Amino acid sequence: GNSVTQMEGPVTLSEEAFLTINCTYTATGYPSLFWYVQYPGEGLQLLLKATKADDKGSNKGFEATYRKETTSFHLEKGSVQVSDSAVYFCALSPSAGNNRKLIWGLGTSLAVNP
Amino acid sequence: DAGVTQSPTHLIKTRGQQVTLRCSPKSGHDTVSWYQQALGQGPQFIFQYYEEEERQRGNFPDRFSGHQFPNYSSELNVNALLLGDSALYLCASSYTGEETQYFGPGTRLLVL
Numbered sequence: 250g251n252s253v254t255q256m257e258g259p260v261t262l263s264e265e266a267f268l269t270i271n272c273t274y275t276a277t278g279y280p281s282l283f284w285y286v287q288y289p290g291e292g293l294q295l296l297l298k299a300t301k302a303d304d305k306g307s308n309k310g311f312e313a314t315y316r317k318e319t320t321s322f323h324l325e326k327g328s329v330q331v332s333d334s335a336v337y338f339c340a341l342s343p344s345a346g347n348n349r350k351l352i353w354g355l356g357t358s359l360a361v362n363p
Numbered sequence: 364d365a366g367v368t369q370s371p372t373h374l375i376k377t378r379g380q381q382v383t384l385r386c387s388p389k390s391g392h393d394t395v396s397w398y399q400q401a402l403g404q405g406p407q408f409i410f411q412y413y414e415e416e417e418r419q420r421g422n423f424p425d426r427f428s429g430h431q432f433p434n435y436s437s438e439l440n441v442n443a444l445l446l447g448d449s450a451l452y453l454c455a456s457s458y459t460g461e462e463t464q465y466f467g468p469g470t471r472l473l474v475l
Contacts, residue, residue, distance in 0.1 A: 281462050293466040342462045350419055353405035
């Protein structure tokens with residue numbers, strides 16, 4: 250079946266540090282991959298996505314590359330800010346059909362200290 | 364352009380009661396999905412509505428039901444509430460043929 254595995258948190262970094270949050274997936278076919286962010290007390294916001302192998306999604310300084318050979322979609326940012334403190338979710342949309350349900354990882358909490 | 368809206372923002376109920384949550388999709392979107400997010404967990408898919416029909420359903424009991432209206436807005440109903448139903452309920456909308464889902468702020472339900 251389809252599943253997403255994220256590195257466990259919490260992750261605590263100092264401002265301007267480099268961030269990596271690991272995400273691997275199991276899926277049949279060619280899923281689309283997403284990173285969503287959830288700020289405290291809020292809903293989920295789409296951060297970036299990639300729909301095919303070797304695609305790189307990017308937004309707000311965050312990047313992730315769809316690696317089919319390693320079934321991974323790791324999230325990276327070169328220099329984090331305090332405002333990046335949030336919970337980050339990796340998700341996949343299976344390859345069959347439109348408007349597929351999203352399958353989620355457990356989330357990784359990030360705290361950035363000044 | 365309004366995004367996805369949900370009401371109410373918070374709700375407190377007691378065991379055995381029934382609850383109705385509401386969602387208005389983003390303008391131009393015709394598909395609504397509902398998710399349950401327990402504290403410290405990732406969202407779990409409940410069901411999806413398109414053209415006023417339930418198109419997909421996750422592993423949730425029949426106590427969870429829904430409806431979509433002609434204007435694409437949607438309701439989630441939960442009957443015979445259990446303590447374990449306490450969670451953040453998220454509505455997401457999308458347009459048929461596109462896979463990106465956009466989420467509302469959620470309704471936080473507490474069952475006592």
